[in-house]
Amino acid sequence: MALTLPHAVTAKAAATDAPFFEASWHDPESSATGYLVIDRLVRGLCSGGLRMRAGCTATEVRGLARGMTLKEAIHYEPGARYVPLGGAKGGIDFDPFDPAATGVLERYLAAMAPLIEQRWTMGEDFGVRQDAVDRAIEKIGLTSSVQAAHQVVADLDAANERMATAFGSDVDGVPLDELVGGFGVAEAALAAVRHRGMDPAATTAFIQGFGSMGGASARYLARAGVRIVGIADVHGVVANVAGLDVERLLLTRDRSGAIDRTQLRRTDRAEPGQRWLDIPADLLVPAATSYCIHADNQDRVQARVIAEAANMPITPEAEEALDARRVTVSPDFLANSATNAWWWWVLFGDIDGSPEQSFTKIADRIGALSDRMFDRADDEGITTRTAAFAMASERLAELTARFGNVTTPMP
Structure with missing residues (x-):
């Protein structure tokens, strides 16, 4: 089709x-x-x-x-x-x-x-x-x-019990349901980083958006050793070349994902929001709006890897130019798919809704799909988005x- x-x-x-x-x-x-x-x-x-x-x-x-x-x-x-x-x-x-x-x-x-x-x-x-x-x-x-x-659903009572576990779980101060999507993005980003031969411990990242997707992406990238050098929220950009205290900012943000500027350290700095592409970073995670990287600003992208936490953040024209510069993109319908899949894994009973089974399943699936995508892109000489698109299309046909x-x- x-x-x-x-x-x-x-x-x-x-x-x-x-x-x-x-x-x-x-x-x-x-x-x-x-x-x-x-x-x-x-x-x-x-x-x-x-x-x-x-x-x-x-x-x-x-x-x-x-x-x-x-x-x-x-x-x-x-x-x-x-x-x-x-x-x-x-x-x-x-x-x-x-x-x-x-x-x-x-x-x-x-x-x-x-x-x-x-x-x-x-x-x-x-x-x-x-x-x-x-x-x-x-x-x-x-x-x-x-x-x-x-x-x-075969057994709705059992499904509701699993959902109660999933939505009643808290992981280090954040509800599980607010973490699963960004955890998946972090796993996709790390797979892309490794594919490029980069060491996570020597990798810097910028996160655009600090809601559930951006916040969790930042947490789990930081826990993997990636240095988060900048975050954009609705009020602007906060940055620190030595790395931001992601956990502190995550636990004190408001419900809309806005960072509490009183929690910034002396060495952190605040920048205007329009400078979000001007902070040097190896990895870029757009986690807010669609179409935010386009033909008129793609030349400002400094990252070697982009993991799409937002839906449709890159226009086709921008992606063509990024591909010409060998920027690796983990596309949205793979990278940010964990929230949706997790919900159904819990409801239908593939996992019990606990944080342990949730994170294990997400890491296994996003990691395996990412590896298949990179192998196919390399073998066929196509972009990662084209490879992932072919994978999804074949499964849709099935x-x-x-x-x-x-x-x-x-x-």
Whole structure:
């Protein structure tokens, strides 16, 4: 099957590479516009989060939905309890910091309630927190944001016990569910560093974004010996060539991922936000917005390795130029896929939800997939994204042949 890479999906491409379903929503009480794109269904189900940001577009949501199809498919393991779902994504064009955002979120979810109940398993994404989703889901009379998947869970009581373990676990002061995604990014980044022949203990890194993905990426890279020389948050950049105290900053950040500047040490320095590409580092982890590395700023990238914690952070034009400079990219639908896969591993019973099994499974899967991607890229003389895309596409074809990607009758 012919697919377009997520960051290359355009309105024009949608005419020949159309998603399974898409809808637009117009809020009757504000200027907000929302979108839902179901890229594929497997066993009648799809998975993908909901983001909210001013300027969110239908084209962006289409690309994100395609990315979810690939994130799901790349983790297909014949014989595992978790059978990957199709990909989907929701997006709302509205400022998440606007006081009216909660009402906008509730009305959007109410409009999409029949799909959430039967087809679309969803949760938090950029600009939307899971606790806000959970409150809204309860208010509109649904039981869970992933209740559609309950239709294919063999023992829901046991699944709920595993989920309670997973979401009730704390690891050194941070909830487990806020760590798994960034831990996976760190594992992908370390695999890329090793592939380049770099020593993690001699490697420096810059993290753009310090929410759950960026914060956990920074923690586990630092624990692997990587020196974190800079972090960007909503207020700007903090940097220290000798390395930042990541753990201290992580445990004192606010709920939006903003660093408490009173926790900076005397040798740390604050820089304007626009300087985030000017801090020299061997490894760059974009963990915030889509399209942040583009044709007009890619020449400022100084890293030898980029691990995409954010979705679609690099445009195709920028990536072509980066590839010409031999910058290694670990693509988003592999590098940041652990949050999604972890949720399903727990729900379907491949792991028990404990931190020990969670970290072991993520390290094993992200490490194995990364190694396969690098081997394929080297053997075939292609980019890492092209190699990972081929891997995911082949698994999607297997899933489609075995389980179908159209709506199936539900019990």
